[in-house]
Amino acid sequence: MTAKLLVSNTSPLTTVQDLGRSGMLRHGISASGPMDSQAFAAAAAALGGAGPAGIEFTTSGLDIEVVAGGCRFALAGGQFTASLNDVAIAWPDVGDLQQGDRLHIGPGPVGNYGYLRFDKGIHLPLVMGSQATNLRAGIGGFAGRALAAGDILGLIEPEQLDPGQQAVAAASAGPIRVLWGLHADAFPPEVHSRFLQKEFVITSRMDRMGVRLDDPEGVFRASSGLSLVSDAVVAGDIQILGDGTPIVLMRDHQPTGGYPRIATVIGSDLDRLAQMRPGTHVRFESVSLVHAHRLSTLRSASR
Amino acid sequence: MFAADGSDPAAKPLVLPLGESALLVRFGSTLSQAANTAALRFARILELRPIAGVVEVVPNLVSVLLRYEPQRIGFHHLAGEIGLLLTAAVDDVGAEARNHIVKVAFGGEAGPDLPDVAERLGLSAGAFVAAHNASRLRVLATGFAPGFVYCGFHPERLHVPRRAEVRPRVAAGSVLFAAGQTAIAATDIPTGWHVIGHTQLRNFDALRDPPTLLQAGDTIEFEATT
Numbered sequence: 001m002t003a004k005l006l007v008s009n010t011s012p013l014t015t016v017q018d019l020g021r022s023g024m025l026r027h028g029i030s031a032s033g034p035m036d037s038q039a040f041a042a043a044a045a046a047l048g049g050a051g052p053a054g055i056e057f058t059t060s061g062l063d064i065e066v067v068a069g070g071c072r073f074a075l076a077g078g079q080f081t082a083s084l085n086d087v088a089i090a091w092p093d094v095g096d097l098q099q100g101d102r103l104h105i106g107p108g109p110v111g112n113y114g115y116l117r118f119d120k121g122i123h124l125p126l127v128m129g130s131q132a133t134n135l136r137a138g139i140g141g142f143a144g145r146a147l148a149a150g151d152i153l154g155l156i157e158p159e160q161l162d163p164g165q166q167a168v169a170a171a172s173a174g175p176i177r178v179l180w181g182l183h184a185d186a187f188p189p190e191v192h193s194r195f196l197q198k199e200f201v202i203t204s205r206m207d208r209m210g211v212r213l214d215d216p217e218g219v220f221r222a223s224s225g226l227s228l229v230s231d232a233v234v235a236g237d238i239q240i241l242g243d244g245t246p247i248v249l250m251r252d253h254q255p256t257g258g259y260p261r262i263a264t265v266i267g268s269d270l271d272r273l274a275q276m277r278p279g280t281h282v283r284f285e286s287v288s289l290v291h292a293h294r295l296s297t298l299r300s301a302s303r
Numbered sequence: 304m305f306a307a308d309g310s311d312p313a314a315k316p317l318v319l320p321l322g323e324s325a326l327l328v329r330f331g332s333t334l335s336q337a338a339n340t341a342a343l344r345f346a347r348i349l350e351l352r353p354i355a356g357v358v359e360v361v362p363n364l365v366s367v368l369l370r371y372e373p374q375r376i377g378f379h380h381l382a383g384e385i386g387l388l389l390t391a392a393v394d395d396v397g398a399e400a401r402n403h404i405v406k407v408a409f410g411g412e413a414g415p416d417l418p419d420v421a422e423r424l425g426l427s428a429g430a431f432v433a434a435h436n437a438s439r440l441r442v443l444a445t446g447f448a449p450g451f452v453y454c455g456f457h458p459e460r461l462h463v464p465r466r467a468e469v470r471p472r473v474a475a476g477s478v479l480f481a482a483g484q485t486a487i488a489a490t491d492i493p494t495g496w497h498v499i500g501h502t503q504l505r506n507f508d509a510l511r512d513p514p515t516l517l518q519a520g521d522t523i524e525f526e527a528t529t
Contacts, residue, residue, distance in 0.1 A: 025361045025368065027507065027515045028449040028489075127509050137449045137490065139509040182321055229334045230446055232361060232368035234322040256363060256446035264322040292323040293373040300374060 002120055003069030003097070003155040007147050011060035013207060016122060016141035016153075018053040019162065020251070021130035025232070028255045032132040032140065035113045035208060035251055035274040038299075039077030043117040044164025046074040046094045051158040053124065053131040054117035055147070059277075061105035062116065070098040071155050072119040076167075078111015078275055111275040112206070121158035136209055136252045168299060175285035176273050178263035179292055181237060186226055186260050194219045195262060196284055200246065204278040208252040211273065212245060213282070220244035223260075230258040236265035248273060266292040268299055316341070316389055318382045324373055328385055329366040334482075336456060338365040339443045343520045345389070347396040354384050362519045364444045364453060402439070402522045405487070405504055407478050409435075409527050413501035416466070420480060420497050423463050434461055435499075436525045440485060442517050450489030450507025450515045454523050457483050469495040476501050478525075485525065489515070 007014075017040065020033025034040035034056055044050035055062065061080055075082055076092040083089060083104045084097075097103060105114065124131050124142060133141025142151055184192065194217070201214040215221070223244050233239075237249045239259040248265060249257070263284065265273055276282060319327045328345060331338030346362035349369070356376030361368040371381055409432045410417040421431035440454040465481040471493050473479075479486040479496035486496060489507035506517050517523070 022370075023359050024514075025359060025370075026445060026518070027513065028445050028447070028451055029509075029514075128514055137509070139449075144509075179320060179322060182319055182327065229332065229365050230363070231329070231366055232321065232325070232327060232363050232446075234325050236322055254447060256444075266323055289320055289323060289378055293377070296323060296373060 001069065001123065001154045001156060003071045004067040005097075005153045005155065006065040006067050007062070007149060007151040007153065008065050008102075009063035009149050010147050011058040011062060012146065013135070014055060014057040014062060014147045015133035015135065015208070016053050016124060016131055016147070017056045017133060018131045020132050021128050021134065021140065024128050025255050027128070029128060029134065029137055029139070030233075030235070030251065030253050030255055032130070032134045032208070032251050034115065036077050036111075036115070036271040038165075038167055038271045039113070040115050040117070041162075041165040042092065042167040043074040043076035043115045044162045045166045046076065046092065047072055047117060047119050047164075049161030049163050050074065050117040050119060051121035051155070052160070052162050053122040054115050057105060057114050057116065059112055060107055061114070062103075063105070064097075064103040064116070066097045066099050066101045066103075067152065068099055069155065070096065070101075073097050073103070074117050075105065075114065076117075077114040078108060080108035080111070080114045081106040110277075112277060113274060118155055119161075120155035123154035123156045134252055135207075136254065165299075175283040176269045177266045177287045177292070177295075178236075178238070178284050179266060179289060180286060181261035181263040182231065183226070183228065183260035184262050186228075187223070187262055191219060191223070191262075196286060199281045199283055202276045202278050202280045202282060206250075206278070208250055210247045210249050210253065211276075212247050215244065215246060218244075220246060226260045228258050228260060230256045233257045233261075234264060236267070236270045237261045238263045238265065250274060266295065268292070268295040316345075318385055320378060321368070325368060325370045326378065326381065327363075327366045327368055328389070331365045334364055334443075339441075339455075342367050344396055346519070348388055348391070348393050351393070351396065352388060352391075354381065354388075356381065362444060363446060400441075400520050400522055402524065403517060404524050404526055405502055406526050406528045407500040407502045409478075409500040413474070413476075414478070414499045416480075416497035417499045420463055420499060424461060432527050435480070435485070436527060440523045440525075442519050442521045442523060443484070444519050445515060445517070448488070448490055448492045449509075450505075450517075451486065451492065452489075452506060452517050453484050453486050455484040457485070459483070463497065465495040466497060467495075469493055470498070473498055474501070475505060476503060478502055485523075487517075
């Protein structure tokens with residue numbers, strides 16, 4: 001063990017995440033992984049390589065005390081406030097932690113999710129090949145649950161480093177880009193056009209499984225509950241409940257679903273959507289599959 | 304949307320994009336034995352003849368999900384490869400279907416809907432259980448929740464719709480009945496299906512390898528415990 005960290009205070013739904021548990025859908029398990037994958041990667045890049053797992057915290061932040069040892073750390077994601085031993089530090093930032101240090105992360109003006117990563121690995125078992133916490137299934141991370149005050153995390157020399165990737169200047173505004181979804185043809189054409197014209201609002205009913213949207217213009221008001229065969233779901237799918245409520249399915253989504261899905265948020269914009277706070281107005285723009293692939297190639301080009 | 308000419312006249316598979324790094328090959332828009340069989344068979348063919356750039360193949364009730372890496376294979380290229388495989392003559396897909404015997408305590412506190420289901424079908428509880436266990440079912444798919452399996456199909460005379468109300472939580476091991484199928488919950492879940500019994504079988508354990516015991520295509524025989 002090269003360091004021991006005490007979680008002295010934490011925000012709800014703070015979890016250990018790594019790049020995710022992909023390949024397990026046949027067992028009914030979605031991949032999980034960071035809600036803002038670009039920020040997670042940026043934290044690793046800032047360290048010149050990080051242990052595979054890091055901590056994802058939510059809006060009220062996180063307090064860590066170094067009980068033993070030391071490490072380098074990086075902070076990224078959204079815009080939080082932070083201090084080290086009561087001295088304000090920048091956001092994002094990298095630095096060193098030594099025994100006795102107190103790292104405080106407090107609320108900030110932007111985003112729902114922030115990341116704390118280390119140049120070390122977190123000493124937790126691999127569950128189905130990953131350390132990512134899946135809160136829906138209660139597996140991975142710290143005993144399959146969110147971190148709580150009093151938890152102690154051991155840091156170890158990692159077997160391999162995640163090089164991460166520096167943040168590309170992402171569009172911080174503008175519509176969220178989507179591909180038409182699996183059941184788009186089940187919605188009438190006027191719903192398609194209104195879906196792209198009208199604004200939706202992010203609600204506070206959001207977690208790692210999904211983000212509920214408010215539909216003030218009633219785009220989906222008349223949507224009748226279609227009876228569909230349950231079929232595979234991917235992160236970013238926008239499903240419409242029987243009462244017309246749109247939900248964007250996120251990293252801990254269920255593996256299959258029976259609600260109609262009008263569109264799928266492209267990977268490049270799902271991180272941005274995850275960071276939108278309740279009350280944020282959002283519009284959607286449809287793009288072609290070719291365009292979505294071009295954007296994802298740009299994102300992975302410097303990996 | 305790309306229609307591929309399937310050799311099976313019952314199914315005209317569609318290749319449908321699902322986001323930018325997955326697609327579905329769908330063999331029907333309603334659940335049928337033919338569509339499920341075609342999906343399981345095609346998933347098996349994809350295991351035998353893997354396509355470079357495809358990183359995960361998952362059979363569902365009436366479709367097969369393929370996750371792919373767009374940097375390695377484009378959608379149209381992949382759809383073309385899929386079209387070839389859909390028409391390819393593959394004699395023996397050699398799926399190793401295993402048979403499982405699942406012991407169920409029917410009725411009682413852990414199967415509160417059994418009397419209601421039996422009554423709807425005009426059967427005594429005992430006669431319903433006997434009819435339920437009479438045919439060997441097939442695991443149609445894993446989905447909805449970790450290790451949750453859909454098993455079908457019961458004969459038409461045993462079909463009941465789902466309940467009007469969803470129970471917010473039923474226990475792992477609950478045996479569920481609706482729409483001509485029996486499902487087994489491997490974790491605590493919400494459900495609108497009728498809860499007819501309980502099994503000790505836990506089809507999901509994250510620490511086991513593989514984490515699920517039952518896979519799509521396997522056969523299931525239910526037995527009542529006394």
